[in-house]
Amino acid sequence: MARNQTSAEKRHAQSEKRRMRNKAIKSECRTYAKQFVELVLKKDKEAAAAKLKQLQSALDSARLKGVVSLNAASRKKSRMTRLYNVTFVQQAAAN
Numbered sequence: 001m002a003r004n005q006t007s008a009e010k011r012h013a014q015s016e017k018r019r020m021r022n023k024a025i026k027s028e029c030r031t032y033a034k035q036f037v038e039l040v041l042k043k044d045k046e047a048a049a050a051k052l053k054q055l056q057s058a059l060d061s062a063r064l065k066g067v068v069s070l071n072a073a074s075r076k077k078s079r080m081t082r083l084y085n086v087t088f089v090q091q092a093a094a095n
Contacts, residue, residue, distance in 0.1 A: 025067045029058050029076075036080060045088045052084055 032055040039048040056077050063073040 022065075022067045025058075025062050025065065029055070029062055029068070032058050033076070033080065037083070040083055040087050043087070048084060048088070052080055055080060 032051060036048060036051040036055050039051055059068065059073040059077055062068045063070055
């Protein structure tokens, strides 16, 4: 009699495929975040603004795909936007 393992093997293969896809999406978000922080530290306002937009788009995409939760995506977007504002917007207002 055949063992009932085929469904378990299929499920494992599916979860592995999903895990690798999710890992790539999370890695992309982390890469954009690191690049954004680097640009902020270099005081490159235009490039940082473009990278922030790219990061927010990647986080929204990850949220829609279920890779990160709504609150996690919102929290990360908020922190990065606040970093941008504290660095560039408040400096412009002070000058």
